[in-house]
Amino acid sequence: MAISAFDLFSVGIGPSSSHTVGPMRAAATFAEGLRADGVLTRVGRVRAELFGSLGATGHGHGSVKAVVLGLEGEQPESTDPRGADARLEEVRSSRVLRLAGSHEVPVDVDADVVLHRRASLPFHANGMRFSAYASATPAEDEEPLRRREYYSVGGGFVLDEDEVGGNRIVPDETPVRFPFTTGNQLLERCAESGLPISGVMLANETAWRSEAEVRAGLLHLWDVMQECVDNGCRTEGVLPGGLKVQRRAPRLARQLRSEHGGDPLAAMDWVTLYALAVNEENASGGRIVTAPTNGAAGIIPAVLHYYTRWVPGADDEGVVRFLLTAAAIGTLYKENASISGAEVGCQGEVGSACSMAAGALAEVMGGTPDQVENAAEIGIEHNLGLTCDPVGGLVQIPCIERNAVASVKAITAARIALRGNGKQIVSLDKAIKTMRDTGRDMKVKYKETARGGLAVNVIEC
Structure with a gap:
């Protein structure tokens, strides 16, 4: 497919x-x-x-x-x-x-x-x-x-x-240059072609549009992501839906802008801000980039902001490579498991997005295909079993904070992988299969029905 x-x-x-x-x-x-x-x-x-x-x-x-x-x-x-x-x-x-x-x-x-x-x-x-x-x-x-x-x-x-x-x-039978449906096949395509994961994905994208159109389209998505972050950092108020959740991104943005050095973990606070801003915009019905879902839409923009702000040599070409690598990993979840919270719980949304962002960051920071695959595996392995239990059926609690935590987790996963040689006991394919099996075993009340977990243990007021 x-x-x-x-x-x-x-x-x-x-x-x-x-x-x-x-x-x-x-x-x-x-x-x-x-x-x-x-x-x-x-x-x-x-x-x-x-x-x-x-x-x-x-x-x-x-x-x-x-x-x-x-x-x-x-x-x-x-x-x-x-x-x-x-x-x-x-x-x-x-x-x-x-x-x-x-x-x-x-x-x-x-x-x-x-x-x-x-x-x-x-x-x-x-x-x-x-x-x-x-x-x-x-x-x-x-x-x-x-x-x-x-x-x-x-x-x-x-x-x-x-x-x-x-x-x-019914699958899409469009022929692509480097077909793959598993992580192992993706690594084989990289080894055969000498291309990074982003290069394999770019070659496949030309089955639908020209290379110039691919690059322009991905940079447009990045523009929308940045605009979403800016809107989230500026917009004050309470999120709709009745839970009376206060927007936190504007206040956090003011705090971070007033601080001047000294905290070695300040970058992680900014990453948290970016994710909160996106998901507060999403919760209010604003314009966002589905990546790969709305409930998990803050993770890839937050980690991509980390790349452009804190990784030396970051540029638009790196942004394109980041999104292509993330998409290649995302296809593995679509092919072999699910990105639907209603089907496998939040491990399929936040877990998949964390994995995609981790692998993408590893590539643009100089990782080999093996290290990228390792980063993606770490990203999902530590989200396995994550339930989808939104309070009041709203994409607010725990969804907004969950994106912030997963963004930091993705950066950690990439850095762990880059310190290794790409070899690990658990492959990305095995982790994705585990996620799929866990989702099948998960009770329906934990799969976006608001009938279990926090959704029933937090009083709506």
Whole structure:
């Protein structure tokens, strides 16, 4: 299965790639499908049903808002996060939905977007079903004009019912220059070609776009990451959702800017700041880069800021190499395990991002492919078993601090690996398999349902 860096890293809005970005993309795809089928103007009503983890925590993750905006034709890459709440309230009060951006149909948001808190669809915990009817008030036995099921499988990836069969994903068969599906194969491709991991990934990216377009696209993602950090460091206030979580990044930024040397660990405080800033922006529904998910979006930007600020010789070429290496490692998680908290817990989100950032930093700091693989393995090994237990179903507690801790952990993992020779007892492939197996054994209540862990032991107030 061919996976591009631009599948793993994409511009979107918070607070969740699987619960916000994915549902918006699915809803927009369904609406455009009505147009393609020639039935858009015949539609009198639309019904959206969210299942599993989407149904359990959809309100806290902004899934209802995402579905409504998606049905109106909005895309996470281009929608204005500052106007999203106002648009939802306009639809709710006017009771009119502009389907696919043009065809107006009546809507009762609370009745027509249904969150099934206990029921699930078969393929994945994040399932959706969209139905379009000719009648404005369809009877229970009315046949829909169009009905489709979609799955948000993590990181904003969406599969429709035609892309899953026998509980398997239909792979992208795009031929790439250096195919790999395991860490061992990736190291073999590096040895055969003499290229670093970033070079192997860059060669593969040219299957979809030119080398110049790859570089420009990755640097654009870096620009968005930097803007997100800046916004997070400037924006004061309380995060939405009812937990009354105070934004900490602005205060921490002021503190760090007022200090002048003397603390040998000050760099780690700045890394913490960068991660907090991104994840507070994500929690508020702001514009972020999914990397590889929204819940873990602060780790790669934080570690990349560490590289550009504290690693001698850092430049744009290094930024490109960093993101390519991180993407190569991320493909291994997509291929062999999961990056979905609803499927394997937070080890698949924060754990994967920590591993990706650790390996990427090791490469741009001069590591060999073996050392990069070692750094990535250390990054995931010490996140194994991490549960996804968001308090109130919001991507705030423990998600925001967890990104900060994992960012520092990624830097530590890279530095450990660079002090070694790349040889280790536990390979990255074995660690990824362990993560997958652990996720399968993990109780559902610890997989983004807000029914276990901190989610039930912390009183919402």
